[in-house]
Structure formats: C-alpha cells, structure tokens
Amino acid sequence: MKVGNYFIDDVHLIDVKNNFSIIEIASMFLEQGLDSFIVVENKKPIYIITQTDLIYLFFKNYQNKTLKEIIEKFPKKILTINKNDDVYKAYKIMRGAGVEHLIVVNENGEVIGELHNKDIVMKFVEYALKDEMTGLNNKRFLETIIKRYNKTDAKIGAIFIDIDDFKYFNDTFGHEIGDKVIKSVAKKIKESIREIDFAFRYGGDEFLVLIFNQEKEIVLKIANRIFDKISSIDDEIFGKIGISVGVAMYPDDNKDLEEVIKLADENLYLAKEKGKGKIESSS
Known part of the structure; x- marks a missing residue:
C-alpha cells in the first residue's frame, strides 16, 4: 500500500x-x-x-x-x-x-x-475487509455478516460458486493468468448483483454471494445470471471458464445462516459430482 x-x-x-x-x-x-x-x-x-x-x-x-x-x-x-x-x-x-x-x-x-x-x-478498514486481488469482501467480513443476520427474520439466499478445473489454468498458463481468471469471475459476479447484496471471495477459486430479501425463485434467477455471465467469458489467452454453483436459502433450509452457507457448498459439490457446469439447489 x-x-x-x-x-x-x-x-x-x-x-x-x-x-x-x-x-x-x-x-x-x-x-x-x-x-x-x-x-x-x-x-x-x-x-x-x-x-x-x-x-x-x-x-x-x-x-x-x-x-x-x-x-x-x-x-x-x-x-x-x-x-x-x-x-x-x-x-x-x-x-x-x-x-x-x-x-x-x-x-x-x-x-x-x-x-x-x-x-x-x-x-485500512477496507483493506481488512476486502480481498486484495478481486475487491470482493473477504471471509473476515463474512463472519461479521453472519453474526449480524444469524437467527434474525432476514431472508437470505446463499449462492456458492467454484471454478471448474481451475488447476488447469495455473498449470497450463501460469499463476498470473490464473489470477486473471479469478478477477474475471469476480467482475462478472459484481455485475450480476445489487448493491444491497454481498459477494465474497471465500477461498482460492471459491466465491459466495448472499442475496437479501428475495424468494428462492429470484435467487435462482440471479444464480443463473451469474452462471451465464461467467460462461460468456471467452478470453484470447485462457478461453472459456466453467463453474459449478450451489444454492441454499435462509431460513427455509436451515434456521442457522452458517449451516445454510455450508449447505450451499454441499450443493455446489453435488453439481460437480453430476458432471460440473451445473446449478444445484436444496429442494
């Protein structure tokens, strides 16, 4: 800095x-x-x-x-x-x-x-709560959001996103291009949500979006919008990006927001098990 x-x-x-x-x-x-x-x-x-x-x-x-x-x-x-x-x-x-x-x-x-x-x-505050590479919120800020909204009457949709075969980009093109892939995905996520919603870089190639005060039908539409925007990327160096997505709803699926986020993560991996490039949600 x-x-x-x-x-x-x-x-x-x-x-x-x-x-x-x-x-x-x-x-x-x-x-x-x-x-x-x-x-x-x-x-x-x-x-x-x-x-x-x-x-x-x-x-x-x-x-x-x-x-x-x-x-x-x-x-x-x-x-x-x-x-x-x-x-x-x-x-x-x-x-x-x-x-x-x-x-x-x-x-x-x-x-x-x-x-x-x-x-x-x-x-300093922004640096502490933001992911430096993508500008998305980080896990420290997510902890604050969970404490703020857990066990409240808020309606929150959790969308978990993971880049399919991310290792391929690093191994084939190098870590600099791998970083570009992550930034590209983050940019499309930010373009897909409202200012009142939150997007987080959860891990290396994992992202979490929290959508506020919307029914499941709308949350799924937003998940599909994110999916389509990222799928539309066609870079001259690394080409296309595939993602898998998991969705869960608070408090419908669980009255603990942290458990809902875990459930969205489980749905994401269910999407991967079904062949990747899919969106899975709780029934």
Whole structure:
C-alpha cells in the first residue's frame, strides 16, 4: 500500500516569493473555501497555514503582517512523506506527531499532494475487509455478516460458486493468468448483483454471494445470471471458464445462516459430482 495510491492531489500552494499579507491570504481562504495553504519555495514545502492559524493571527492583530514575517515569527516543522513510502509509515508519523495530514512529495522533494488521516483509516478498514486481488469482501467480513443476520427474520439466499478445473489454468498458463481468471469471475459476479447484496471471495477459486430479501425463485434467477455471465467469458489467452454453483436459502433450509452457507457448498459439490457446469439447489 503505497502513499502514491491514496493521496489527494488537489492541494493549494502559495509561493513564498509572492509574500502576501495575512489579510490577503484570509481572502483567498474565503473565496476558495479552503482548509489550508501549503507555502512552497522552488516547489518544495516550507510552511503550512491553516484556518486555525488565521484565526490566531487575526486574534493577535497580525493580519497586516507578511507571509515571510509570520514564517520567521512562528516557525513550524513541516512533515512530509514520499509518494513511494508505505501508507503504514505515513500513519505512524501522523499518529506520533498528533497531526491529521502529511504533505506528499516526489523524489525531488516537490509538493504533489496531501495525505489525510481519515482517508488512511478508511483504507485500512477496507483493506481488512476486502480481498486484495478481486475487491470482493473477504471471509473476515463474512463472519461479521453472519453474526449480524444469524437467527434474525432476514431472508437470505446463499449462492456458492467454484471454478471448474481451475488447476488447469495455473498449470497450463501460469499463476498470473490464473489470477486473471479469478478477477474475471469476480467482475462478472459484481455485475450480476445489487448493491444491497454481498459477494465474497471465500477461498482460492471459491466465491459466495448472499442475496437479501428475495424468494428462492429470484435467487435462482440471479444464480443463473451469474452462471451465464461467467460462461460468456471467452478470453484470447485462457478461453472459456466453467463453474459449478450451489444454492441454499435462509431460513427455509436451515434456521442457522452458517449451516445454510455450508449447505450451499454441499450443493455446489453435488453439481460437480453430476458432471460440473451445473446449478444445484436444496429442494
């Protein structure tokens, strides 16, 4: 997780050579609705002015002072992070210094953006609950969903999906192409469901979809839609992808959601035993 993937490049810079007065800078804040200005010299950060700074300067009657005078009177330590550094390093710096953002610089030390603590925290949460390769939810998040909805009145359809003969793709084309197969399947799954439903990468080539508040007939239609979309893939390198699918319903098939997911998995393997490339559901 590199800083370069997460910083905000919409930053506002003031070149120190302009040497604006504080009242002029305050006008810029009001006109542009800003939170801060980064002061640069030869594109490198030397100071930062925030809304809080302006309030203090006006309170102390420094509004007619120039930027250079303020920098000299109230020196600051400028915290920066290189765009190629790890996000965890940035988080540790912010936490240690008690600040909410860092100035992001390139290899030459020139300002290219800002990194905000709230954005990092959200990325950490997302990283903890998402599968990095596919962007689908992971099993840790599934555990949360099970705890949230188990033994409730919710109606949930569980669709278990497994790529048929996945080993063939890895053995024939290599693991990089195998990863492409997994990503392709994940993409089609996401295209097939609503925002209120959940898709998980359950294991290496296994996926789970939870469909909320739909009757079994609709859940089966969604399972068929997923099946058809994945079956439509015809890649120029690896060709077609076959899948087997198992479906079960909560609470119709079992009043324990975890057991329903296991039942969907069992139905999936029943589909494989019947020749693969099929959808099986509980009667």
